[in-house]
Amino acid sequence: MSMTPDIMKRYLHLPTARDIWAALSKAFYDGSDELQVYALNQKAFSAKQKGRAISVNYGELTEIFGELDHRDKVIMENAKDVETYRKSVQRQRVHIFLAGLDGDFEQIRGEILQRDPIPKLEECYALIRRAAVRRTMMNGDFEDLEALAMVAHNRPPQTHPKKNGVDKNSYKCTHCDQTGHTKSRCFELVGYPDWWDHNCDSHKKNSRKSNPTTAVVETQEENDAGTASAHAATTTSTDDWVWY
Secondary structure (H helix, E strand, C coil): CCCCHHHHHHHCCCCCHHHHHHHHHHHHCCCHHHHHHHHHHHHHHHCCCCCCCHHHHHHHHHHHHHHHHHCCCCCCCCHHHHHHHHHHHHHHHHHHHHHCCCHHHHHHHHHHHCCCCCCCHHHHHHHHHHHHHHHHHHCCCHHHHHHHHHHHCCCCCCCCCCCCCCCHHHCECCCCCCECCCHHHCHHHHCCCCCCCCHHHHHHHHHHHHCCCCCCCCCHHHHHHHHHHHHHHCCCCCCCCCCC
């Protein structure tokens, strides 16, 4: 920070730099720190997902929280009090993050709030992101899954145009008899990613028993087995992202 010559003349007579800065802070402090804290808190409490990617909403909040930490004036000497204060702030920020999520996450939000102790903010984000990945996968939208994987590795998502304008919900795997994907992308064949919830397996097997397998003509995407398998769960020399 620099001072104009006129201002500098007023404080050169002070004996130390500390005295100079103390005098300057009294003369020019306008309460902007308090106003900034108020504005940051207001922004945090009003932050909503509104259909955006979870990573965008979470990143916006963590940036606000970092600014608030920088301006935090609370001073404590007792280690126990410091830890208690830290946990209180952490819990409030978890509530802010969860409250701003879309209604699609109502179930996982309730599960997190029932935990004792409540998870840290970073852990809550990981749980929500996994829930989003599972829901996207069950809906058969592999393009969204790839986008989530790219975000986890701080890489821009790749886009894949629809083939022949076919809706992916019309795909049906001839191996597991599930809709939303083809045999070339079936996790039972290419391997399950780390985040996969294997509790879903028994549900799928029961569904398969009650629904006999029918012959289904695979779409043109079946011919792209190599590329599709790589996008499903593996790593290749030209595409080194993996599922989380």
